[in-house]
Amino acid sequence: MSSPIATARPVLDPLLVDIADYIVDYVIDSEEAYDTARYCLMDTLGCALLALGHPECTRLLGPIVPGAELPRGARVPGTRWELDPVHAAFNIGCMIRWLDFNDTWLAAEWGHPSDNLGGILAVADYVGRAPIARSRSRLTVRDLLSAMIKAHEIQGVLSLDNSFNRVGLDHVLLVRVATAAVATAILGGTKEQIINAVSNAWADGGNLRVYRHAPNAGSRKSWAAGDATSRGVRLALMALKGEMGYPSVLSAKTWGFSDALFRGRALSLPRPLGSYVMENVLFKIAFPAEFHGQTAVECALRLHKELGGRLDEIEQITITTTESTIRIIDKNGPLYNPADRDHCLQYMVAVALLFGELSAHHYGDAVAADPRVDALRGKMVVVEEPQYSRDYLDPDKRSIANALQVRLRDGSLTDKIAIEYPLGHRRRRAEGLPLLVKKFAESLASRFPPQRGDVILDLCSARERLEKTPVVEFVGLLADSDRPGNAG
Numbered sequence: 001m002s003s004p005i006a007t008a009r010p011v012l013d014p015l016l017v018d019i020a021d022y023i024v025d026y027v028i029d030s031e032e033a034y035d036t037a038r039y040c041l042m043d044t045l046g047c048a049l050l051a052l053g054h055p056e057c058t059r060l061l062g063p064i065v066p067g068a069e070l071p072r073g074a075r076v077p078g079t080r081w082e083l084d085p086v087h088a089a090f091n092i093g094c095m096i097r098w099l100d101f102n103d104t105w106l107a108a109e110w111g112h113p114s115d116n117l118g119g120i121l122a123v124a125d126y127v128g129r130a131p132i133a134r135s136r137s138r139l140t141v142r143d144l145l146s147a148m149i150k151a152h153e154i155q156g157v158l159s160l161d162n163s164f165n166r167v168g169l170d171h172v173l174l175v176r177v178a179t180a181a182v183a184t185a186i187l188g189g190t191k192e193q194i195i196n197a198v199s200n201a202w203a204d205g206g207n208l209r210v211y212r213h214a215p216n217a218g219s220r221k222s223w224a225a226g227d228a229t230s231r232g233v234r235l236a237l238m239a240l241k242g243e244m245g246y247p248s249v250l251s252a253k254t255w256g257f258s259d260a261l262f263r264g265r266a267l268s269l270p271r272p273l274g275s276y277v278m279e280n281v282l283f284k285i286a287f288p289a290e291f292h293g294q295t296a297v298e299c300a301l302r303l304h305k306e307l308g309g310r311l312d313e314i315e316q317i318t319i320t321t322t323e324s325t326i327r328i329i330d331k332n333g334p335l336y337n338p339a340d341r342d343h344c345l346q347y348m349v350a351v352a353l354l355f356g357e358l359s360a361h362h363y364g365d366a367v368a369a370d371p372r373v374d375a376l377r378g379k380m381v382v383v384e385e386p387q388y389s390r391d392y393l394d395p396d397k398r399s400i401a402n403a404l405q406v407r408l409r410d411g412s413l414t415d416k417i418a419i420e421y422p423l424g425h426r427r428r429r430a431e432g433l434p435l436l437v438k439k440f441a442e443s444l445a446s447r448f449p450p451q452r453g454d455v456i457l458d459l460c461s462a463r464e465r466l467e468k469t470p471v472v473e474f475v476g477l478l479a480d481s482d483r484p485g486n487a488g
Contacts, residue, residue: 010248012195015267019154019177020194022273023185028149033275035463037145040103040152042460043283043436044114045478046443047102048095049078053446054360057098060223061091072129074122077478078447085119085126089179089233093118093226099360100222100342103424104282104291105152106400107393109159110328111171113277115225116151119179119233120144121475123186128472139186141474142467147182149278154178156277160395161270165328167263169206172228177201179232180239187240196245197235202257203249204231214331217340280398283424285435287358292325293348294422296402300352302417303404311353311372313408317380319349320403320418323389330382338363349404350376391420400425437461452477 028034051057061079063069064087074088075081081091096102096118103114124139124147155174164171180201184194207228211220239245250257250267258266287297296319307314321330331344341347341363350373351362367373388401403418421427423435440460444453456477459466466474 010252012247013199013250015250015269016195016198016245016247018269018273019181019198020191022153023150023181023194024191026150026273028146028275030149030275030279033149033278034142034145034467036278036281037148037152038460038463038466039283039433039436040114040148040278040281041117041141041145042440044096044102044117045077046440047097047099048092049443049447049478050101050360051095051098052078054098056219057095057222060094063087074126074129075475075479077121077475080480083122085122086230086234086237088122088126089119090223090226090230091118092121093175093229094223095226097225098222099288100290101284101288101360104284105156105159105277106282106291106324106398107156107159108161108163109165109171109174110291110324111155111159111174112225113152113155113178113281114148115172115175116155116179116182116229116232117148118226119183119229120147120151120186121471122230123183123233123236124471125475127186128470139471140467141469141471143186144471144474145467147186149275150273151178151182152277152281153273153275154181156281157269157271157273158267161268162262162265164206164262165209167261168209169261170209170212170224172224173201173204173206175225175228176204176232176235179229180235181232183233183236184239187236189236189240192245193239196243197232197239199245199247199249200235200238200243201232203246204235205257205261211339212328212343214333214335214340217343218337219339221339221343280426282398282400282422282426283432283436285424285432285439287348288342288360289348289358290329290343290345291422292322292329292400293345293402294424295400295419296321296325296345296404297348297352297358298419298422299402299404299417300349301356303406303414304353304356306414307353307406310408311376313410314376314379314406315409316407317349317353317376318405318407319345319380319382320385320405320416321345321382321388322392322401323384324392325400325402326382326384332377335368341368344377345382346377346380347373349380350374388420398425 070084073082074085076091155178180197184197329345391397391399399420401420405416406414
């Protein structure tokens, strides 16, 4: 005879309460976090604008079906689209992630915290423009930066010790969770409503990582985060309408997230939520490539100069790296599309050695068809350096080290070029931020006339003035591109 099922409502999972308390009660007092968030805002929007030059991305943009636009809805930067906030979040999130060029966070889990800006910007613009939300219409860019800092923190701290990739789940589930939390707050939700939205985000489970890895790597990895941040917005709007939550969504025996999807392991917050992640976030400044390979590309560019015209004399290329790098981007054999190539360590290194540069253009079929690329890939040996793997997880270092050394057919060796910290690391901020601003200026020039681009750049460069600017005015500067061929 079976035992009856207990029906008493359980207490709330502590993680749900911790997230809601942080969203409602925590006051950000880190000037470094706000200043870094400003650069993050510039960089993320720049990545989105650059993606508008790629038809593979723009074909996914606009309303979910023809005609489903929303006058005075959320605007999509660089286009004329005005959409409901859920689908606007998808559009913006898809643009942000398309080129694999926005910020990165690497720990036990990997991810891109600025993916949350898709939902944050869509909801903030919608709230400022919708008549039903006039009480929240005075949102400023300072509020936008605060939401970014908190979304970064939720996603990033949950990534420190919880490795979803080891159970086959994709990091975008954390985008859904973080966006649900901050979007509910932007919409004016209570602490209870934030808990309800976040619990439903966890109840959605997790995406499979199958679309990120050979032999199935494909373009979904470029829109998965847009999908996740838009889902977070949808759950926030449902919570505002009174939709219930699920108190033990994480810990319920058999049916909860931990037992059903995380092999029985409890989810943890290894440090209090504050502003740590934004302060330490990694920017992709030089190369649109999976971040574990960034320092390898830097090493390859140095060797390109050293080897000159002797590439045909190479016998072996040894890449020394971390365990995580090997697990995610060490690939042999055919590569079928750009999404496959920008997540291949050997491909990135081969292109940098051959051409002395690496851009989105190099992942296309024309460059991939160059027989020299696969010839160089075939000469590569990838090995782990345990110290690199330890330093990668060290909270005081968070290094992403790679080293390259080439052996020529005459038996001679190049110097072993080793770089621990990529250009976008916190330890290289002074070197990297001027280049980040240059990247943003070039992104603006790709979409807007010079005078308009200068106005946006000048505003973003003046932190105090930018922070006081209403969100609706800021998004207005970015919307409705005057360039021919405008998306939308």
